[in-house]
Amino acid sequence: MAAGSGAAAAAGGRSFSFKVVLLGEGCVGKTSLVLRYCENKFNDKHITTLQASFLTKKLNIGGKRVNLAIWDTAGQERFHALGPIYYRDSNGAILVYDITDEDSFQKVKNWVKELRKMLGNEICLCIVGNKIDLEKERHVSVQEAETYAESVGAKHYHTSAKQNKGIEELFLDLCKRMIETAQVDERARGNGSSQSGTARRGVQIIDDEPQVQSSGGCCSSG
Amino acid sequence: MSLKSERRGIHVDQSELLCKKGCGYYGNPAWQGFCSKCWREEYHKARQKQIQEDWELAERLQREEEEAYASSQSTQGAQSLTFSKFEEKKTNEKTRKVTTVKKFFTASSRAGAKKELQETKTPSPSINRQASIETDRVSKEFIEFLKTYQKPGQDIYKQCKLFLDTMNHKRDLSIEEQSECAQDFYQNVAEKLQTRWKVPPEKVEKAMDQIERYIMTRQYKYVFCPETTDDEKKDLAVQKRIRALHWVTPQMLCVPVNEEIPEVSDMVVKAITDIIEMDSKRVPREKLACITKCSKHIFNAIKITKNEPASADDFLPTLIYIVLKGNPPRLQSNIQYITRFCNPSRLMTGEDGYYFTNLCCAVAFIEKLDAQSLNLSQEDFDRYMSGQTSPKKQESESWSPDTCLGVKQMYKNLDLLSQLNERQERIVSEAKKLEKDLIDWTDGITKEVQDIVEKYPLEIKPKSQALAAIDSENVENDKLPPPLQPQVYAG
Numbered sequence: 001m002a003a004g005s006g007a008a009a010a011a012g013g014r015s016f017s018f019k020v021v022l023l024g025e026g027c028v029g030k031t032s033l034v035l036r037y038c039e040n041k042f043n044d045k046h047i048t049t050l051q052a053s054f055l056t057k058k059l060n061i062g063g064k065r066v067n068l069a070i071w072d073t074a075g076q077e078r079f080h081a082l083g084p085i086y087y088r089d090s091n092g093a094i095l096v097y098d099i100t101d102e103d104s105f106q107k108v109k110n111w112v113k114e115l116r117k118m119l120g121n122e123i124c125l126c127i128v129g130n131k132i133d134l135e136k137e138r139h140v141s142v143q144e145a146e147t148y149a150e151s152v153g154a155k156h157y158h159t160s161a162k163q164n165k166g167i168e169e170l171f172l173d174l175c176k177r178m179i180e181t182a183q184v185d186e187r188a189r190g191n192g193s194s195q196s197g198t199a200r201r202g203v204q205i206i207d208d209e210p211q212v213q214s215s216g217g218c219c220s221s222g
Numbered sequence: 223m224s225l226k227s228e229r230r231g232i233h234v235d236q237s238e239l240l241c242k243k244g245c246g247y248y249g250n251p252a253w254q255g256f257c258s259k260c261w262r263e264e265y266h267k268a269r270q271k272q273i274q275e276d277w278e279l280a281e282r283l284q285r286e287e288e289e290a291y292a293s294s295q296s297t298q299g300a301q302s303l304t305f306s307k308f309e310e311k312k313t314n315e316k317t318r319k320v321t322t323v324k325k326f327f328t329a330s331s332r333a334g335a336k337k338e339l340q341e342t343k344t345p346s347p348s349i350n351r352q353a354s355i356e357t358d359r360v361s362k363e364f365i366e367f368l369k370t371y372q373k374p375g376q377d378i379y380k381q382c383k384l385f386l387d388t389m390n391h392k393r394d395l396s397i398e399e400q401s402e403c404a405q406d407f408y409q410n411v412a413e414k415l416q417t418r419w420k421v422p423p424e425k426v427e428k429a430m431d432q433i434e435r436y437i438m439t440r441q442y443k444y445v446f447c448p449e450t451t452d453d454e455k456k457d458l459a460v461q462k463r464i465r466a467l468h469w470v471t472p473q474m475l476c477v478p479v480n481e482e483i484p485e486v487s488d489m490v491v492k493a494i495t496d497i498i499e500m501d502s503k504r505v506p507r508e509k510l511a512c513i514t515k516c517s518k519h520i521f522n523a524i525k526i527t528k529n530e531p532a533s534a535d536d537f538l539p540t541l542i543y544i545v546l547k548g549n550p551p552r553l554q555s556n557i558q559y560i561t562r563f564c565n566p567s568r569l570m571t572g573e574d575g576y577y578f579t580n581l582c583c584a585v586a587f588i589e590k591l592d593a594q595s596l597n598l599s600q601e602d603f604d605r606y607m608s609g610q611t612s613p614k615k616q617e618s619e620s621w622s623p624d625t626c627l628g629v630k631q632m633y634k635n636l637d638l639l640s641q642l643n644e645r646q647e648r649i650v651s652e653a654k655k656l657e658k659d660l661i662d663w664t665d666g667i668t669k670e671v672q673d674i675v676e677k678y679p680l681e682i683k684p685k686s687q688a689l690a691a692i693d694s695e696n697v698e699n700d701k702l703p704p705p706l707q708p709q710v711y712a713g
Contacts, residue, residue: 031531031534051524051532052532052578054577055571069576071576072534074537076476081586085586086583217675
């Protein structure tokens with residue numbers, strides 16, 4: 001609702017809080033991916049965390065402090081309709097598919113369509129082909145995946161949670177892009193340094209005059 | 223940019239931007255909607271009076287605390303009564319009979335009536351004040367807490383008082399507008415804490431929590447499930463829906479917890495208790511804390527069962543199952559209340575926000591649940607929904623250990639009866655078959671006999687006279703040649 005990315009970032013000045021949702025079919029390795037990133041463990045009996053559905057990570061990128069909150073989502077088909085409740089107000093989305101499973105890539109395409117429709121271009125999308133340790137059984141071609149990612153304005157990554165490949169890069173890259181988006185957003189508002197309370201009112205007034213109707217209508221969709 | 227603002231969906235009418243005094247200048251939310259000039263006038267008037275009254279009240283509250291506690295035996299009684307009802311709810315839950323909605327309604331509305339607090343506008347608040355113990359306690363703790371902040375503490379207190387007064391004047395506004403006011407207030411105070419009062423960042427969050435606790439304890443009765451909304455209707459709809467879905471089993475939802483393990487079933491009970499307890503809290507953040515506690519118990523249950531950290535794939539189905547099993551009172555009202563009046567920074571980021579989102583998902587799923595989402599055929603789903611059959615009968619073995627013995631026995635007996643019924647039917651049908659066989663056999667024999675009779679009709683020829691004459695006379699029998707061999711003559 002009120003506290004979007006920009007507001008959270010502007011209030012702190014130097015620190016950013018980002019929400020990232022993890023989307024993808026069950027069994028593509030979403031959980032392994034975050035566990036590898038946040039705990040650096042894979043299928044480990046000694047994993048200390050009680051759960052892998054909500055994890056946080058603190059980063060420092062070029063002197064900017066970033067608080068990353070990673071939201072796992074239920075991947076089963078029966079929960080697909082609940083997606084919008086999860087990805088509301090998120091700054092980034094990581095869409096994971098299994099390179100040995102054509103269907104899971106199809107599922108990613110559906111998610112992309114939905115996200116672009118609901119959140120526009122404000123959300124940074126990452127399409128991730130996981131399980132590259134199973135390269136021999138690959139069913140989704142690199143060419144196809146990368147072309148597709150480019151066509152929808154997303155970045156494509158290859159990872160292996162098992163071998164710890166590409167994961168650090170994925171998250172670092174995503175954070176950089178989200179910082180950029182937040183800063184552009186801030187500058188566009190033209191008062192990044194002023195109090196966000198006034199900024200909020202300022203936005204309203206501008207928004208109010210041309211189309212009263214749509215501002216009311218959109219809040220229900222968001 | 224326009225997208226962003228649309229997403230926020232904040233809509234303000236032109237008239238609301240003008241000064242409230244109607245002087246024609248624009249107002250500013252930081253000045254409670256007045257223009258700078260009118261604000262200064264208003265503020266100075268209110269300020270002196272309030273500072274004095276507030277600190278008087280604070281001191282008096284401290285003094286009065288003991289007597290207040292002593293004289294409030296009845297309130298204490300009522301509170302423990304509420305708790306016993308809560309316990310009752312818990313036991314009811316175990317037997318899958320959820321009938322305590324009404325009790326919860328009455329219990330909390332009674333509590334709500336008690337926390338009436340005369341706001342400081344009244345010249346002598348002590349005369350007809352009917353504050354509840356809890357509200358007083360919260361006020362006292364809040365004031366104590368603010369003392370650690372020295373000068374900013376007073377400013378914070380003034381801001382909160384001002385906000386409560388403003389809210390008092392805004393009772394006629396729609397709940398969305400009141401929510402907007404509260405959100406604005408949170409944002410303004412958070413900024414002032416950081417920029418104007420120079421409160422260190424690590425203390426800001428704590429202060430915000432205390433502020434939320436203070437103002438929402440007072441606002442609760444006006445803005446929780448207000449009559450102007452259809453929250454209550456939605457509550458009842460969800461309640462009814464969950465009751466209609468009493469037959470849903472963990473297997474149908476693919477819930478990864480095994481309730482046969484005692485520790486796991488213990489966790490499940492605790493999770494249910496937590497989610498039910500949410501309704502008894504008044505502060506949004508405390509409600510959130512209940513959801514978080516419930517989620518932690520769920521994670522424990524999953525961890526014990528699966529021996530690995532729970533992912534969202536495991537968590538959401540389990541939460542849905544817990545909600546179905548617990549049928550928490552006033553679920554929609556609570557969700558709406560938290561959404562409207564929780565400090566947004568807590569709700570949007572952070573762990574609490576994640577679990578809250580999952581609860582919203584669980585409720586949305588339950589509302590839309592159909593045959594497909596449980597991997598059932600439409601016929602089965604309809605039959606279960608209409609109560610014609612229950613999938614429980616077939617799996618009485620997998621009853622959780624905490625199920626009431628009587629219910630277990632009943633299902634066992636039902637099982638036995640249905641088995642007997644089956645046997646009886648089998649016997650009857652076999653008897654009928656036997657009867658039919660017998661009839662068929664008789665018919666068959668009769669027919670066979672008839673056939674043979676038809677094929678070889680019995681012809682009784684009249685005795686020939688000549689032969690009779692020969693036989694009868696029997697004169698020259700000895701002279702006759704021996705009789706001919708039959709073979710020879712048979713052809």
